[in-house]
Amino acid sequence: GLHIVDQSGSGSAKKINLGNPPSFFYGPLWSPDSKKIAYTDKRLNLWYLDVEKCTPVKVTTDRFDDPTSRMNESWSPDSKWLTYSKFLENHLRTVFAYSLDTGKESQITDGISDARYPVFDKGGKWLLFAVSTDVGLSSGWLDLSSFQHPILRNIYAAVLKKGDPSPVxxxxxxxxxxxxxxxxxxxxxxxxxxxxxxxxxxxxxxxxEEPAKVVIDLEGIGQRIVSLPIKAARYEGLDAGKAGTLFLSEIVDVPRFGQPNPATVSKFDFTTRKTEPFLSGIRAFAVSANGEKVLYRQGEGWFIAGTAAAPKQGDGALNVDGMETYIDPREEWNQMYREVWRIERDFLYDPNLHGLNLAAAEKKYSAYLKGLGGRADLNYLFDEMLGDITIGH
Structure with missing residues (x-):
């Protein structure tokens, strides 16, 4: 389920049942009005729920599983729309928009190029996204021949309402x-x-201040998509700042295999139509809902800074040295035991687990938990119990 608790850690958690069958859920994303949460699950579904009503609503389902990418869902400024990029049958991602009022999704881009990382400008007039025409060799992620190919993306804007001017x-x-x-x-x-x-x-x-109302005229929207004067690069994320500003996270066009690839973040201003350096060596980056602050990880440190100008080195550093975690090893081992069976339930290629009765096996081996003398014993228990699935790889 989904648990919501005050950020101070005080008070009891509000627990929301996310329905059946049980699954793994990822990436809870608050809407700007703090009334709704979007999230995804292991079965490639995108959901949202109203925190007061507590009833999950399915938005869409992706076509293919690809651990190297995701739908990158994001909210509109007025919290009435969700936008995301979804696979088509041609294995290219395409931008969609979903209306919470009508419960319908609409395709925005044409699907003959790979479009990702859609975000609404805070002014509510444009939908911004990155597009590539050279992802073909990298689309088969399971084949090692698809790695180490250069990918470049250009940035586009869709003018959402008929009659509104182009940003360029x-x-x-x-x-x-x-x-x-x-x-x-x-x-x-x-x-x-x-x-x-x-x-x-x-x-x-x-x-x-009231958020900008978003109106999308779907008819002819493909003719209102324009290229922005931003250099082509391997963009791995877009974030909307205050109205008329866009943050772009890029990495090297051929990432190092099996190694971290820190991002360089730049800021594009629609008024001046210029891109300026903002941060480098970034391992995580997020912009607040009002576009005024950024939370980022640089090296091993975490920082909060304003978006008006590039942060100075060390400004806004968060002191996390005093953070402590208290653990009960036996409670942790019990949780890990349950987690292993959940992982097999949801991720093994065969949903029938080669004929194994999962509930019975979990109950059978749980008797050994009380006798564990250390973590090595727990690992041994895992080896023994998972052997009942009778599978080799």
Whole structure:
């Protein structure tokens, strides 16, 4: 099931049953309004649930299992849409959008190229994603010949609503006069002052900013997809910052086999249409729902920083030296014992486990748990009990 507890660790957990048959579940992802959670399972399904209603809703099911990639689901700013990339029969990933209001999914990209990592811009007008036309040699992940091929991706934007302008409309190359620059600066300052004033309601209270409403006109959306002026690279993730900004995580185009490949993160600004370096040597990267903060792992350290400018080395470091974990070895061994049988139940190629009665076998060998003298004994127990499946590899 899904357990929700206060981030301070205090209080009891809210436990939500995710239904039958039981499975392994991954990647719980909060919606921006903090009312819904999206997640996936081992059976290639994408789900979401309303935290108050506690009823799982199936969104879609992927066609093929591929441990090297996933659907990369993400929420719209108004929490009314989910977007993700799903395999077609041609083994290429294609961007889809799912409406929570109608319960229907719609294909966004044409499927003749590999499209991944879709995210909504915080302004609600564009859907951004990475596209590659050279993944063919790497699509058969089970064959070693599919490894070590270069892959490059370009970044595209789909204009969601008919009539909205393209984010890359031609700009005038005429230089502004000093007077025009002065007027523009005065107008921006005035707009900023008006914005600050509008943030406060009666009694000087700060007015809550409403998220951008997302409207998707599906008819002709393929004709409203435009290429962004961003270099081609092996992008492995996109994250929406504040409205009009996009973070791009890239690795080397031919990753080292069996070794970590730290990412370099850059930031694209739709106003200036420029990409600037943001971070390097990154092992994990996430942007807050409002686009104002980033949590990232660099080396062995964790950091939180603002998104307005590239963080300075060491700024925002989290002190995790005092974190401790208390364990009861016997409780841990009992949990590991149950976990091994769950893994066999859900991941063995034969759902019938070569005729083995899983419940009976689990009960039979559980009698030996009380007599374990150490971790080596537990490993020996695993060897003995899993031999009942009678399989070699």
């Amino acid at each position: 409309e031609p700009q005038s190359d005429e230089e502004k006069t000093a007077e025009e620059k002065k007027d523009t600066g005065a107008d921006k300052a005035k707009e900023a002052d008006q914005g600050k004033a509008g943030e406060k309601g009666k009694g000087g209270e700060k007015k809550k």
